[in-house]
Every structure is written in structure tokens, then in C-alpha cells.
Amino acid sequence: MDFAFDAHTEELRAKLLAFMDEYVYPAEPVAEEQRAQLASPWDTPAVVGELKAEARRQGLWNLFLPDAEYGGGLTNLQYAPLAEITGRSPHLAPTALNCAAPDTGNMEVLYQFGDEQQKKQWLEPLLAGEIRSAFAMTEPEVASSDATNITTLIERDGDDYVITGRKWYISGAMNPDCKIFIVMGKTDPDGADIRRQQSMILVPRDTPGVTVKRAMQVFGYEDHSHGGHAEVIFDHARVPVTNLIGEEGGGFAIAQARLGPGRIHHCMRLIGMAERAIELMCQRAVSRVAFGRALAQQGVVHNWIADARVAVEQLRLLVLKTAWMMDTVGNKGAHAEIQAIKIATPRTVVGILDKAIQLHGAGGVSQDFPLAELYASARTLMLADGPDEVHQRSLARRELKKYL
Template sequence: MQFGYSDKTQKLRERVTAFMDQNVYPAEHAFADEVRANRAQGNPWQPTRVMEQLKEKARAQGLWNLFLPASEKGAGLTNLEYAPLCEIMGRSEIGPESFNCNAPDTGNMEVLERYGTPEHKRQWLEPLLAGKIRSAFAMTEPDVASSDATNIQARIERDGGDYVINGRKWWTTGAPDPRCKILIFMGKTDPDNANKHQQQSMVLVPMDSPGVKLIRPLTVFGDDDAPHGHGEFVFENVRVPASNILLGEGRGFEIAQGRLGPGRIHHCMRLIGVAERALELMCKRVKSRVAFGKPVADQGVTLERVANARIMIDQARLLVLNAAWMMDTAGNKVARKEIAMIKVAAPNMALTVIDWAIQAHGAAGVSEDFPLASMYAKARTLRLADGPDEVHRAQIGRLELARHG
């Protein structure tokens, strides 16, 4: 396995880094100010001018849809080639969307690219790739333990030329955004099937379909997480054409595995960037502050934490690169152990590094003067999103035991 950067990747790294330095980091405070202003006016999910301007600049420079592998619609990068670029974007909360490389749109675009019909692609994939609309993914339900997706109770029932959808979903990320025009809905088409992994299907649901109702936006550690945000929705007798089914009835789990592999590794790639920025902020802070007669950087505990952070970040990066290489060479199914490993390792690593950085900043670390508090909240949610630690550890354990007969 070779983790060295190709010439193509190195050139893109330099361009993405320059774009972040020149455009994204300088726009962070203006973005936050605009969101606060929108919130004061009662609509924090209103799209920001700052983000739209960043997207225009990135697209003009050809730094657009870099995530989409094996497709002429993207940059044609492998997972291994995309990893260092995703890491750089992840250093800023507003980085990924600037390049049209943000969740859940990336996962949804990959689903449409892999499993969508030509009409699906024309109607939904093309405007998503152009950054003109947003999308959401509706799987998790409030009334069941959705970490076991076979528990999901929402129904997708055939009625003539339509499917009728009923159910309650939450943590439907991005759905409160007025730009969100389409969501992928997972529910049961055949609840009596003896094979519990063939009971579920996925269907495309336009957000303006009658019966799609926002119950409430959800908060994360007390914050509305706007303008991205998450919503709880009820679907009451929602009708969509039967042609909106993805791949066919009973193939929801198959699609989910195809979607969640790339989604999980993208989260982990971004978390490496988050941790790198937290360590950078920590180092700058401890070198500039004096406590008990000497720089904080000279305190023993600080040196130990800086060293351990460096070790942990590099360990996690190598795990992520290994998973990316496995996905590229052996496929997502064969790489399921490696994907599960990084999904546990990366968020926990990032949380530790961010926590040390907060501690080094003192009370300032939990304020909005620095991005650390927001980083921590988002990293903590990723120990739950796309499967909790416990589920991934159980899978890793079973696969390891199987190696020993």
C-alpha cells in the first residue's frame, strides 16, 4: 500500500489549501454574523450570502464535487486521493459546503449516481451537483432504537402507480434548510419477509409532497445547529410515483451499505482536519500565555498533551488512509472492518484533542471567540451518526473472532 500523494492529489492539495487560506477562514466570522442576524429575524435556516459567494468562487476555480469517485461528474479521484483534500476542507465548519462536498448531500449524490435512473439523475442529481439545491436522508426514527435499522417501522406501501408513505423520522439532517428539495426515505415495503434485511426499501420523496410535515427543528447541545440543522418530520399518506423507488423493493439495506461506507469515511477524513486545527490553536495559545512564571507551553502537562495529540492524529490518519485504500482496491464490503475501526477511532481521537485544546484556552475555549466548542459538539454527534460506537465495535469484534475459526 502506498499512501504518498500523487501529482494530481498534491496539486489539488495546494489549490484547496490556498482557497481555504484566502477565502474560507477569512469568511468564518462573517458567516457566523450572518447566521446570528438571520436567527434574530426568526429564520436561522435562511441560506447565507457568504456561503453562496464561497461556492461561486470554488466552482469557478474547478474545486467542485471533488468527492465523487469513478464518475465523469466529479474529479475522478479515488477515496485515497480524496482523503487529504477532505481533511483540509474539514478544518473549517464552512469548508465542505464551499466545495459542494458536504454531508448528507455527498452521500445522497453517490446514491443517485450509483442507483438512480436517468430521470432521477436529471431531476435531482444534476441540480445537487450544481449546488442549486440541498437534500436530506430520512432513516432514524424516534420510537425505536435505529442503531438496528431492522427496527425501523415506517411504511412504504404500493397503491397502483404510487407508493404511499407513513412514518415519523428525526435527525433528518439538512431538511429544515429551504434549499432542501429532495430526501431519501427508508421504510418497510415487506414487513413480513423472513429475511429481515429484505423488508426495507428506499424511495425519493420531494420535500413539497403533501403530507411531509416538519414537527420541529432539533437542537444539538442546546444549539439549533443552523443553517444546516436537523429536523423531526411526520409523513402522513405521502404519495410519490412508483418510479421513485431506488433499485427496487427490498433493496434498502443494500443501498444503505453502499451509501454509509463513503459517508463514514468522509466524516473521519474531516475529523482529522478538525483535530489538526484544534492542535494548531492549542499550540499557538500555550506559546502566547504565561502562568505561574513561565509559558504554558513549558508546563509538563502541556508538552505531554501536545505530544499525545500529535501521535493520536497521525495514528487516526493512517487508519483512515488504510480504509480508503481498502475501499479502492477491495471494495466497500471487504473494507467494512476498516471502515468500522475508523468510525470509532476518529471521533474519539478528535474529542480528546479538542478537549485538551479547550483546556489550554481556559474559559475562552468554550466561548464563540474560538471554534473549539462547536468542533466538540459536532465531533460528539459523530459517535452516534452513521452508527454508534457500540455497533461498530460489535462488528469489529465479530469479524476478528471469525478470523480465529
């Protein structure tokens, strides 16, 4: 078995690691300082635009998209170690490379299912980093982990569709650069096939009837760097029938196609978050003295660091195996592995971050270290793209099927 990355991946890893050291890490405090001076906390700090320009100049742009005409032309296996590196600064690096959610998933949807006009109008400016986007699926009134519960209506009226519903935790929607929503709703709420009731449609942010009502907090954070997570009201918002993505009733299938790569991208970045936590743990352990000894001399600290290293190595192998399977047998063939990494990775990284916070004491929960914000992000990913329990249920049923 060959575990080495190919030459092209190693070249990109070296370039990206240098980019992180030279540009991204120094920009982290600058972005916070600039944000404090902005007229709105949802505006984008100038340093982010500078990072994007430099990343694009260096060819570190749209790496997530496998089509070389539009993106990096990389396989999932090639992209995995690069996404891991960006996960070390998850609130800045993915955006700098135009590889941040939810834009990546939305670009994949438009690339796979959009028509030529939709690609020209929305995909091209997204690929250029000129605009941002949001994916409107989750609703407060229903368990949205079951997409068949969605209650937002998409009703045909002549040459238009009329969208009515309430969404929340719509990532990126507070950002003024967010110009387009991909909305999931029901075009056939009484249809016999519950997986053919849903459709997806493009709704420009400035459409009459669309109201971005408020920012939802996540563990007290408004997540300005990601453009927030908004509650959005669609009150008889009217768009042309040409805004429908694919066909009526195709929304469920499109959602599944979108969420597969999204889940593995999250897991890739989570490993980078864990690596950053281990690095901070070690720096803290050798620099702090308690009860006459450096923390690095405390046995319990040894255990935390050793366990974290073992866990990260295990996760990385499982994520790389999943990426390889997605490349070789497709997303459907790798379904069980995608579920496995979605269960294991956030849960494990939350545990590593928890120990890193503990080692930092009061500093661990403060704004002076990135750990508290990383913890909030990782813990949220135990819910995002389907809660752990949904994936556990599906994976267990797949295992039991072999014996029934």
C-alpha cells in the same frame, strides 16, 4: 512503501490550502454576522454562495465523486487529504465545495442506484449546488442503528406509494434549499428476510403530508450552518411509484453502500478538525501566561500536544490505508477497516478537542473559538452512521471468527 501523494493530489492540496487561507477562514466570522441579519436563521448567508462560486471557478467542486463526468474523478485515497483539509472548517468548507453531508451520500445513492429520470430531476441540481437534500432514516421510537427496526411504512397504492412514519435528526432538513428527502421505510414489514423488508424512496419536501416539525438540538446547538437536524413527519405522504430507488426490498443494501463512503468521509474531516485543535492549542500555549510562565512551558501542556500529534498521525495512516483498500478491494473488502476508523477516529478526536478546550479555559467553551462547536460535532459522530458499540461488536465477531 510509498507514502507520498501523487502529483494530481498534491496540486489539488496546494490549491485547496490556498482557497482555505484566502476565502474560507476569513468567511467564518462573516457567515456568522450575516446569519444574525437573516430573516430566518436557516437561510444561507450570502458569503456561502460566494464561496461556492469561487470553488467551482477553481475546479474545487464535487471532489468526493469518483466519476470525472459528474465529480472530481478522484479515488478515495486521492480525496482523503482534501477532505481532511475541509475538516478544518467543517461547518463551511465542505458546503463551499459541494462536498457536505448528507448531500454527498444522497448524490452517491442517486448516481449508483437512480434511474435516468431520477438523476435528471434530482442528481443534476444537487451536483450543480442548486438544491440541498436530506436522508431520512433515523426514528425516535426504535434503535435505528439496527436498520431492520425501522417502522416507517412505504405502502403501494395503485400507481403511488404512501409513506407514513416519524423521523428525527434528519440532517439538513431545516434548510429551505432542501428540496428532496431520500426516505428509508418498509415495503414488506412481514417479509421472511429482514434485510429485504426495507426500500428507499424519493419524497419531495413539498409533498402533501410531509411536515418538517422542529429542529433538534445537538449539545444545545441547532447547527444552522448544516441546515439543522429536523424531526420530520410523513403522514400518508403520496408519491409516484417511479420515485422508488432501485427495487422493492433493496433499501438495506443501498444503505450499506451509502454508509461506507460516508463513514470514511467523516473520519477524513475529523482529522482536519483535530489538526485545527492542535494549531489552536499551540497558539494558545505560546501566547498565554499563568503563574509566571507561558503555558507552553508547562509539562502537562507538552504531554497534551505530543499525545495529540501522535494520535493524529496514527489515525491518518489508518484512514489512508482504509481509503486505499476501498479503492483496491472495494467497500466490502475494506469493511473491517471502515469499522476500525469509525471506532477510533471520533473517539480520539473528541479527546484532542477536550484538551484544547481545557487549554483555552473559559474561552474554550465560548463562541469566540470554534472548539466547543467542533467538540459537539465530533462527539455526535460517535453516534452517527452507527454508534461505536455496533461497530465494535461487528469487528470483534470478525476477529473471533478466525478462532472458532
